[in-house]
Amino acid sequence: MTVEARFDELIHPSTRLSIVALLASADWIDFAFVRDRLGLSDSALSKQFATLEEAGYVSIERPLADRRRRVRARLTPTGKKAFDGHVAALQAVLGTATAPS
Amino acid sequence: MKEYISEADARLALRSIDDQRQQVIAEIDLPRWYWLGLAGGWVLLGIASDSGNPWLTSGATLLFGAVHAAAAQHVFSGRHKSGKLSVHAGIVGRRLPRVLFAWLIGLTLVTIGIAFAVNADGAEHASTIAAVFAATVILCGGPTLMANFRNRIARDAA
Secondary structure: OOOOOOOOOOOOOHHHHHHHHHHHOEEEEEHHHHHHHHOOOHHHHHHHHHHHHHOOOEEEEOOEEOOEEOOEEEEOHHHHHHHHHHHHHHHHHHOOOOOOO | OOOOOOHHHHHHHHHHHHHHHHHHHOOOOOOHHHHHHHHHHHHHHHHHHHOOOHHHHHHHHHHHHHHHHHHHHHHOOOOOOOOOEEEOHHHHOOHHHHHHHHHHHHHHHHHHHHHHHHHHOOOOOHHHHHHHHHHHHHHHHHHHHHHHHHHHHHHHHO
16 A cells, blocks of 8 residues: 655654554553653653644553553554654655555 | 655664564563463373373363363464553464464374373373473473564564
8 A cells, every 4th residue: 555655743753753653563552561661751651642642643541451540552543644654754765665564 | 855854864763663663573472371371281181191081081181172272362363462562463464373373283293292102112101291391392482482483573574
């Protein structure tokens, strides 16, 4: 499938790019996993998630599991499309023709 | 697009994206409880077989098969090692369940072969001895098999 290359300024900052890249490889990811992998504080990650959620790129779920409140994040179809477009735009800058996976 | 970002920045961003993908690929695995349960069940099956009671052997085999089938449905995709994330199906691919089934069938044949060999040698508890060997292979070889699988996916994704 051809992806339209489109630079996304909301995704591009390094922290948000890392978050979205993690989410793009998974169906959903636990908040704590993202926090630990990226070495962010709870508040810093919450802020980034809020920005992405506001843009419609990420959905936040709070399933009740193991008697604990957990928070899961997943990339929405809009977020996936934006991410794929952003990757294609980055590849276009380098002149590589590989389609984003 | 070039007015937004330099080639160096684009390269850095793509490398960061690849790093995050590799982090998720590193989570492709089967839960530890699966390997422990499989190894334990294999040994119990060997002990049941050595009991000489056909009802016990048949019942244990059926129970083992049923429990394994139920567990395999949940874990053989390799996408749910822990409750921390669910790896995207497109990243793992469809090969893993086939690889695991083939490995288990091979291990079953090896176990039977060893049991016959040990029995022919005159040793008692041939099935248990063969099952302990298989359990050791499961505990050591299972995680190694998954590590190799992950490495291959990581190489393909790079």
